[in-house]
Amino acid sequence: MCTLSACQNAGVKPAAASQSRHDLPQVVTQNGRHAFLVDGKPFLMLGAQTNNSANYPAALDKVWPVVDAMHANTLGIPVAWEQIEPEEGHFDFSYLDVLIRQAAEREVKVVLLWFATWKNNAPHYAPAWIKLNNQRFPRVITRDGRTLNSLSPHGEQTLAADKRAFEALMTYLRDNDPAHQVIMVQVQNETGTYGSKRDYSPLANSLFKQPVPDTLLARMNKQPGTWAEVFGDDADEIFHAWSIARYVDEIAQAGKAIKPLPMNVNVALRNPFNPGSGYSMGGPTDNVIDVWKAGAPHIDMISPDIYFRDHKTVKRVLELYSREDNPLFVAEIGNDQPYARYFFSTLGHQGFGFAPFGMDYTGYANYPLGAKTVNDDTIAPFAEIYGLMQSWSGVWATLSLEHQVWGVAEPHDSSKDEKVWNANVSQAKGESPAYSQLLDLGNWDAEVSYGRPMFWIDPPAGNHPASGGALIAKLSDDEFLVTALRARVTFTPSKEIASLPVMIERVEEGHFDDQGNWIFERVWNGDQTDWGLNFNDEPHILKVKMTTWQE
Numbered sequence: 001m002c003t004l005s006a007c008q009n010a011g012v013k014p015a016a017a018s019q020s021r022h023d024l025p026q027v028v029t030q031n032g033r034h035a036f037l038v039d040g041k042p043f044l045m046l047g048a049q050t051n052n053s054a055n056y057p058a059a060l061d062k063v064w065p066v067v068d069a070m071h072a073n074t075l076g077i078p079v080a081w082e083q084i085e086p087e088e089g090h091f092d093f094s095y096l097d098v099l100i101r102q103a104a105e106r107e108v109k110v111v112l113l114w115f116a117t118w119k120n121n122a123p124h125y126a127p128a129w130i131k132l133n134n135q136r137f138p139r140v141i142t143r144d145g146r147t148l149n150s151l152s153p154h155g156e157q158t159l160a161a162d163k164r165a166f167e168a169l170m171t172y173l174r175d176n177d178p179a180h181q182v183i184m185v186q187v188q189n190e191t192g193t194y195g196s197k198r199d200y201s202p203l204a205n206s207l208f209k210q211p212v213p214d215t216l217l218a219r220m221n222k223q224p225g226t227w228a229e230v231f232g233d234d235a236d237e238i239f240h241a242w243s244i245a246r247y248v249d250e251i252a253q254a255g256k257a258i259k260p261l262p263m264n265v266n267v268a269l270r271n272p273f274n275p276g277s278g279y280s281m282g283g284p285t286d287n288v289i290d291v292w293k294a295g296a297p298h299i300d301m302i303s304p305d306i307y308f309r310d311h312k313t314v315k316r317v318l319e320l321y322s323r324e325d326n327p328l329f330v331a332e333i334g335n336d337q338p339y340a341r342y343f344f345s346t347l348g349h350q351g352f353g354f355a356p357f358g359m360d361y362t363g364y365a366n367y368p369l370g371a372k373t374v375n376d377d378t379i380a381p382f383a384e385i386y387g388l389m390q391s392w393s394g395v396w397a398t399l400s401l402e403h404q405v406w407g408v409a410e411p412h413d414s415s416k417d418e419k420v421w422n423a424n425v426s427q428a429k430g431e432s433p434a435y436s437q438l439l440d441l442g443n444w445d446a447e448v449s450y451g452r453p454m455f456w457i458d459p460p461a462g463n464h465p466a467s468g469g470a471l472i473a474k475l476s477d478d479e480f481l482v483t484a485l486r487a488r489v490t491f492t493p494s495k496e497i498a499s500l501p502v503m504i505e506r507v508e509e510g511h512f513d514d515q516g517n518w519i520f521e522r523v524w525n526g527d528q529t530d531w532g533l534n535f536n537d538e539p540h541i542l543k544v545k546m547t548t549w550q551e
Contacts, residue, residue: 025183027262027300027327028401034327035401036262036352038109038183042397044347046386047111047355049076049332051364052119055083057098062361067108069379071386073393074109074183076331076355080125081116085165088129093172100181111184111331111355114169117162117247118191120268121280123151130161137161140193141201150193153243153282154203163254174259185261186331187252190268190305191244192283198240208239216242219294238291240282245295252298264301265292266331271308272316286320293325303331305357307369309338311411311466315345322349329353336371337465340381341409344469348407350400356382381467388483388539392512399473399481408437410450410468410487435460443477443497444546447490447532454534455527460488470535475543478505482533482542490532491546504529505547509540518543 023040035042048067053059055078067075077099084091103110115125123131130137130151137158140150151158166187173182198204212222212230220230227235252263270279272286279285284292284302292302304321308314322328328351333339335356346354358370359379365371371378389396399405412433436449449460450468463486470484482489493502507524524533524542533542 022179024260025180025262029324029327030401032324033350033401034352035397036183036327036329038180041394042401043109043183043352044389044393044397044400045074045109045111045329045353045355046070046072046389046393047074047076047353048072048359048382049111049113049355049357050078050360051358051362051366052078052115053364054360054362055079055095057095059360059362060098060102063359064102064106064108066359066361066374066379067106069376070359070383071390072108072359073390074111074353074355075103076111076113076186078113078115078125078189079169081114081130081162081165082125082127084169085127088127088161091165091168091172093169093176096172097176100177103181104179110182111186112169112182113186113189114166115189116165117151117158118188118244120190121150121192121194123149126151130158138201140196140199141204142196143200145200148193148195150195152199152201152204153240153247154199154201154207159247159250163251166251166255167258170255170258170261173261180261182261185255185263186303187248187255187263187265187299190266190280190283191248192268192280192285193240194278194280197236197281198243204243207243208235213242216291216294219290237281238288241284241288241291242295244282245284245292249296249298252296256298262300263298264303264329264331265296265299266303266305267321269304269306269308269317272313272320286317289320289323289326301327301329303329303353305332306330306339306342307332307334309334309336310413311409314342314409315411318342318345318349318351322351327352331355332357334370335359335374335378335382336367337378337381337467338413339370340385341467341469343382343385343409344407344471345409346407347396347400347471348405350405352397352400384485384537385469388485392516392541395512395516396471396473398516404441404474406439406441406446406470406472408439408448408470410463410466411435411437412450412462412466414462414464414466433462435462439472440494441472441474441480441491443494444480445492445494446472446480447488447492448484449488449490449532450486452488452532452534454488454536455531457531478546480544480546482544483540484533484535485539486536488532488534491544493548497548500548501550502546502548505545506543507533507545508543510543511541 026037119125140148227239268280270285439446448470451461468486473481510520
């Protein structure tokens with residue numbers, strides 16, 4: 001990740017400049033905001049991630065129809081270590097030959113997911129010569145001496161072998177993907193260990209007794225000492241997080257030296273309200289994000305995998321992972337209907353990517369985390385939202401970098417599955433469901449409400465199921481770009497100008513052309529504005545100008 005000025009110095013020009021299709025993808029930061037530049041322009045990933053075992057040429061015919069039906073512009077798909085290096089030192093990239101060619105034919109970008117030392121704790125996707133040789137490639141040892149099926153981050157030969165394979169992968173991409181169809185690489189998958197706070201092998205124990213590295217001390221504002229002295233009861237988990245972060249960073253650094261694509265890690269989240277102790281220790285969970293930031297500086301973003309269904313928990317996760325030092329990319333989210341609306345929330349937290357998981361016709365479904373099956377009904381909620389954004393996703397990505405933006409999802413939870421699978425659904429606690437949200441836009445406030453007749457002031461009753469959302473970009477103090485689905489957006493004066501007469505000066509409906517220019521279509525007025533700006537299932541993009549006037 002670099003600042004916009006630094007990227008310009010490195011050959012990446014501002015979004016408005018003419019660019020070659022062969023510019024290397026970059027993550028840029030400007031005034032605390034982030035953008036993902038693809039082909040030299042801000043890019044919004046309308047993503048779809050496949051199931052784990054769709055990473056073979058024979059399965060791709062069951063992937064592309066879903067990508068097309070969703071209006072997705074980016075495919076997240078694994079490439080497994082066992083797949084490219086079945087025998088040590090012998091590499092096979094025939095799968096990537098097919099994947100990249102077919103993606104280019106369809107004009108779909110690709111995020112490759114490197115399944116290697118870690119795939120959800122375990123080395124299942126490592127080659128047999130790795131996972132069957134515990135002496136050379138050691139696993140984690142628990143405090144009581146048990147061996148877990150999780151490779152130790154302290155295995156020097158494991159790291160060396162993983163790094164060599166990753167370097168071979170990045171060399172292949174450098175030499176065979178000059179147009180950068182692959183725009184990002186995820187390094188490992190949901191790192192960490194279930195069943196132990198850290199590795200307690202003799203090697204790990206000796207490292208644990210050593211002083212904490214200065215880099216981490218500075219980041220955490222701690223005084224020198226051993227891990228136990230510095231971090232007390234949290235020392236085991238922090239030590240494990242640091243060890244895995246350093247391992248992952250060494251792989252990312254080696255890969256970027258060959259082809260410096262943006263790289264991310266994804267997170268098996270812990271519940272931010274009730275974390276407990278059964279989560280994947282050592283991965284970049286919310287309590288150790290700063291540890292990972294210190295330990296893995298070559299990772300551009302830490303990306304949450306969201307399988308909480310309820311609004312309260314998802315909102316908190318997005319808050320935790322959208323930071324000035326961490327661009328937000330929702331690398332995975334459930335593919336059931338309740339999750340779709342969180343696309344709006346993601347963009348409201350300045351996110352530049354969103355990818356429901358399990359989007360293919362290979363016959364697998366990860367219910368209850370996602371939908372029970374993948375069919376037209378599963379795809380429809382995501383296709384609707386991506387269809388709304390498809391033609392102007394790059395415009396939104398530019399606005400998100402250069403202007404203030406807001407995005408909200410309908411806040412109440414209406415699905416029975418949300419009540420069953422989440423402990424903190426508001427209705428389950430006897431609280432009244434919320435059907436509106438108030439946004440502070442500066443001179444103006446915006447109320448976003450759900451489940452109201454267009455031509456009346458009836459109180460909001462919510463959509464059933466909850467499915468609404470809205471996006472607002474601030475073009476100037478009094479002018480805004482607005483779009484929404486199944487929501488009413490009402491502008492009111494802030495307290496600073498509440499004493500003045502106010503009115504809507506103009507509401508234009510329009511669209512953006514291929515160059516990002518606003519094309520006017522018609523003016524909304526009268527019934528279309530007297531009761532707020534009402535959005536139904538149809539896509540509308542509005543440019544709203546508010547004003548004060550003198551009596």
